Amino acid sequence: MVKIGIIGGSGLDNPGLLNDYKEVSVKTPYGSPSSKLVCGKINNVDVVILSRHGKDHTIMPTNVNSQANIFALKKLGCTHIIATTACGSLNKKIKPGTLVLPNQFIDRTTKRKQTFFEKGKVCHISMEEPFCRALRLLIGQTIKELKLDYQTDKTVVTIEGPRFSSRAESLMNQKFGGDIVNMSTVPEVVLAREAGLCYQAIAMVTDYDCFMEHKENVSWEQIFNTMKKNADNVKNILVKVIEKINYDHCICRDSLKSALV
Ligand SMILES: [Zn+2]
Numbered sequence: 001m002v003k004i005g006i007i008g009g010s011g012l013d014n015p016g017l018l019n020d021y022k023e024v025s026v027k028t029p030y031g032s033p034s035s036k037l038v039c040g041k042i043n044n045v046d047v048v049i050l051s052r053h054g055k056d057h058t059i060m061p062t063n064v065n066s067q068a069n070i071f072a073l074k075k076l077g078c079t080h081i082i083a084t085t086a087c088g089s090l091n092k093k094i095k096p097g098t099l100v101l102p103n104q105f106i107d108r109t110t111k112r113k114q115t116f117f118e119k120g121k122v123c124h125i126s127m128e129e130p131f132c133r134a135l136r137l138l139i140g141q142t143i144k145e146l147k148l149d150y151q152t153d154k155t156v157v158t159i160e161g162p163r164f165s166s167r168a169e170s171l172m173n174q175k176f177g178g179d180i181v182n183m184s185t186v187p188e189v190v191l192a193r194e195a196g197l198c199y200q201a202i203a204m205v206t207d208y209d210c211f212m213e214h215k216e217n218v219s220w221e222q223i224f225n226t227m228k229k230n231a232d233n234v235k236n237i238l239v240k241v242i243e244k245i246n247y248d249h250c251i252c253r254d255s256l257k258s259a260l261v
Helices: 066-075 133-145 167-175 185-194 220-242
Strands: 003-008 021-024 037-042 045-051 080-089 099-108 150-159 180-182 198-208
Touching: 003 066, 037 220, 045 066, 066 185, 080 133, 080 185, 080 220, 099 133, 099 185, 099 220, 133 150, 133 198, 133 220, 150 167, 150 185, 180 198, 185 198, 198 220
Parallel strands: 003 045, 003 080, 080 198, 099 150, 150 180
Antiparallel strands: 021 037, 037 045, 080 180, 099 198
């Protein structure tokens, strides 16, 4: 049995995907998740939706309690997580409006808790393949069927935020091999792996990061408008892909076994 957790990022905080749902408050040993969890069904598959930045987008990236968010989704029985995220492009070939499925990350965060194992056991989880390959392939197929622009197997750089990068940082992130930049994928993807969940992000490119000199400053409002346009596409992808997720066994489930000291 599969149950799909959807973490809605900026622009998809309140995806309105479900007609019939109930809201559940979940307590975790790590504190409260970003929002109540919205539980229902899409095409007869159980789904749980969580707004990463809170219902009214009031939680800034550093303060997102990813430990509580992932723990809560696991507690409600989720087996897979599809996370949406807004991002900037570090690659001239990845234009604003493109959807990107990352397969690697570079962590440039500085203030976040990245493990559930803070006392007692130590967990050295493998991050060789941080995202779920099977889930990424299914999402890629679905985007292709919908004839939307997308790129797959790219590298996301997660920065601490809430500020954007300086031009020097943006150029550095590009030279590191980053294709897109955001503020949310790490530590979410790491904690999902510790919890034995299959995790894949769908990143929506809102603009070029500042390695390209912008003619005008890109404002949060402009970014938000691009995100709104993209949000409908991502909703269609979610609805279509969810009924295809039918695998229960994946190497993502077993990573923890070899990671605990
Ligand atoms: Zn997996």
